[in-house]
Amino acid sequence: MRIPDHHLQEYYLSALETQNKNLANCTRTGMERASYFEVQNAAEAIARRQYALGRPLEDVFSFIDTSAWPSIEQAWQRLSETEGTPAPYPAWDYSEPVRGGRAVFWLLLMVCHDPQGWLPRYRLWVDTESKHNAFFDLMLKAFVPEHKVQRRYKANKEYDWLHVPLLKALAQAPERRSAAVAQALAGWARGIQRHGDPDFLPASPDNRAWYDVFLASEYALAACAYDLDDSSWRDHPYYPAELVDYYRAHQRHRRDAWRAQGAGAGVDDIAALLPPPPKRLDLAASKKTGVSRWLELACAGDKDAIAGIAAAGKPRKLKHTDALLDAMACECQAVRADLRDDSHLESALIALGQARLLPEWTPPAIAGQGGSRCEALVQAFEPWLAGHGYRLYALNVDGDQWQLVCVAEAFNDEFVALTGELGGKLALIAEAYSIMAGGAGGYAN
Incomplete structure (x- = not known):
């Protein structure tokens, strides 16, 4: 096998059998537009799965020459006859x-x-x-x-x-x-x-x-x-x-x-x-207020990201932020990761820096995995981000999730105050774990 895990063998064999049947069915039925797409997708999937299962390359190439391309060409010709035009309709x-x-x-x-x-x-x-x-x-x-x-x-x-x-x-x-x-x-x-x-x-x-x-x-x-x-x-x-x-x-x-x-x-x-590069708002000249202004600051003025987040729906306050943080995380403008999922957290931290056009952060070598590595990753990322002019905060500290946002140093005071006005709570990273554990840690606002 060329795939890196033997557990996938059964899945690939089953998927390969299914796609072989799909290709055979497509070539027997009338070639409507959908069937043409299905032929292309089935042909590629069969070749990819044959390769993944470790079939000799000669067998993969033989399938392409004797079955895949003839089926695609036949489908295209029949589609052209149906549509009354020789123009192809590529699926990819x-x-x-x-x-x-x-x-x-x-x-x-x-x-x-x-x-x-x-x-x-x-x-x-x-x-x-x-x-x-x-x-x-x-x-x-x-x-x-x-x-x-x-x-x-x-x-x-x-x-x-x-x-x-x-x-x-x-x-x-x-x-x-x-x-x-x-x-x-x-x-x-x-x-x-x-x-x-x-x-x-x-x-x-x-x-x-x-x-x-x-x-x-x-x-x-x-x-x-x-x-x-x-x-x-x-x-x-x-x-x-x-x-x-x-x-x-x-x-x-x-x-x-x-x-x-x-x-x-x-x-x-x-x-x-x-x-x-993404278009940036002039944060110093903006007249926005409320959550709209908060998003501008939390997204470093990234216009496309702000529009994408707003399309998912903006809350009026920051007391309940699950949906908002999910939308921000999709745009790489916030981090929302399980406290023990160090792999997801690491990739999200790197993305947060990249979204601000910073050099890619290289995580230090950290032994272990899970919760302890998550804590070490955040503690290493925070000073790196500060060195590039941004403050990192935990928003509305949750016992099960890392919920992280950042803001440019120049707008930090406004961001902290605005978060409090909107009902949200920001914690410095050093305090977040103490809050989650029920300790004496305090919020920044």
């Missing part, structure tokens, strides 16, 4: 990470094995017209040079967390690129945990649905496109190293010999493709 459009993950893995398979020339005909199976993605465009151009890369890309919180760290790494000078990619991959699982499944952990049998999509295929594509030295991360349990090896042995110096070593997509300024 990057509207959210799961579909994007399927498209990336399929592209990786095509990069490794494409005897029938489907890679240059990528428009038949992925939508690169209505949805633009900087990473996917960059990878396509590395293997299909006539593909165009846009001059600018809009921010998209649905997948920027997945691709921006890798794009930043690829933007480094060639001699620093591999080390930067290794660092980005180290945070990859934390990103999935933060934005996908908060219980995601590498090799966990309880998170089979997320592993089912989130192979680190992006990093394998980048290694192939930019000839990266992947020796420092090839043993990562989610990195499909065998596909990278296959590409280098069978395609790099044959089909892709035209591309200079390390040239990738040939884009000189990859950093220019990165989405723009």
Whole structure:
């Protein structure tokens, strides 16, 4: 098996059988639009599960050549006849990470094995017209040079967390690129945990649905496109190293010999493709009051984050903040984590700093796990955040949850006073555990 946990074997075998039946049913029925999408998804899922179960690559590629592509092409032709147009209707459009993950893995398979020339005909199976993605465009151009890369890309919180760290790494000078990619991959699982499944952990049998999509295929594509030295991360349990090896042995110096070593997509300024930083309000000039003003301060003026939180509904007071903190945590503007869930807490603290455009916080080596490590993480994060001009507080201390917010030092006094006026209670980190334990700790307001 290539998947990092034997408990997943039964699940994958069952899922593979189901998808084989789905593909067979789709090819027997009339090819309506939904069936075309189902064919694409079933074909990719079968190939991915065959790979995960450790089937020989030759068997995976044989399925693609003899079953997957013929079924997709047949579905597309029948759909074109039904719709009266030859235009394709690609299913993978990057509207959210799961579909994007399927498209990336399929592209990786095509990069490794494409005897029938489907890679240059990528428009038949992925939508690169209505949805633009900087990473996917960059990878396509590395293997299909006539593909165009846009001059600018809009921010998209649905997948920027997945691709921006890798794009930043690829933007480094060639001699620093591999080390930067290794660092980005180290945070990859934390990103999935933060934005996908908060219980995601590498090799966990309880998170089979997320592993089912989130192979680190992006990093394998980048290694192939930019000839990266992947020796420092090839043993990562989610990195499909065998596909990278296959590409280098069978395609790099044959089909892709035209591309200079390390040239990738040939884009000189990859950093220019990165989405723009979030728009910030002028906090000193704002006329907002009440909870609206409190949100401005707690979110460091991030306009998009504030709008997303407000859309979920704002309370009039801060006495009952569960829903508000959940919405803020989704936007990485607050931390809400179980007192004993050190993995979730760690990823949320890192995200809180990143949302304020601070350098990524590197947690210190802390022995143990659970509650004791949670306390140590928060105690280490607080002075680091203070060094970058922010105060960290526990809001409405809960006996079961870390509920953390932060504010820029320049607005600290206003924030503390406003929280009290709105019925909320702030505690310094040193006092929070004492309050939770029923001790003598006190609130800052």
